[in-house]
Amino acid sequence: MLFVVRFTDKPDSQSLRETYLQAHIAWLDERRQTILVAGSIRDEPTSSPLGAFWVVEAESKSNVHELYKSDPFWTCGMREHVDVYHWSKAFDEETLV
Structure with missing residues (x-):
């Protein structure tokens, strides 16, 4: 089965993101x-992530x-x-990018 997962990050979590990004x-x-x-x-391409x-x-x-x-x-x-x-x-025949 397929699922979509939407994460919301805690406010002001950019430093955690930078610390754990590679892991x-x-x-x-x-x-x-x-x-x-x-x-x-993100809200805008250059803004900080809001989640995933x-x-x-x-x-x-x-x-x-x-x-x-x-x-x-x-x-x-x-x-x-x-x-x-x-x-x-x-569209079942389409592959995911």
Whole structure:
């Protein structure tokens, strides 16, 4: 099943982001088979991230919740909130970018 995950960061968390960014990227890289798309979300291209968006392939919503709990951005306390939603692609034949 496919899921979208939306993270909201705590206000003023930029220093945590900078400190843990490389560990977070390495963590994501190890999970490319499961986390199909990942990236930060911002109001403007040059503004600080407000959170992140992932597309995840997993067996269940509970598997998704277990997945992000070991992410360095989660374990360092940077994330304020997370939403996990089931996702149905409109065009099944399209691959994810």
